[in-house]
Amino acid sequence: MTAYLLGNLLGRFVLSYALIWLVMFLMSRLSWRNAFRRSNHWGGLVATTTTFLIGLIAAQSNGAAP
Known part of the structure; x- marks a missing residue:
């Protein structure tokens, strides 16, 4: 797992948490x-x-995620 992928996933999760918060x-x-x-x-x-x-x-369906 690359740092780019890990950062992308972690960033998405943090933004999801912020939206729910x-x-x-x-x-x-x-x-x-x-x-x-x-x-x-x-x-x-x-x-x-x-x-x-x-x-x-x-x-993933739009091809934006690695």
């Missing part, structure tokens, strides 16, 4: 502590992983 932040009425608690719960982690995999599959 932002949704949780808005749902928890702008409380960042509740947003962290909800995004680190199993439901938030499943949503993060699902978002990551959907983005990875979409990029």
Whole structure:
């Protein structure tokens, strides 16, 4: 596994987590502590992983991912 591929995957996962955290932040009425608690719960982690995999599959089908 190259550093480029590892960075690409790690970056996609971090952005997926940030997107889910932002949704949780808005749902928890702008409380960042509740947003962290909800995004680190199993439901938030499943949503993060699902978002990551959907983005990875979409990029692979377009030929953008290595």
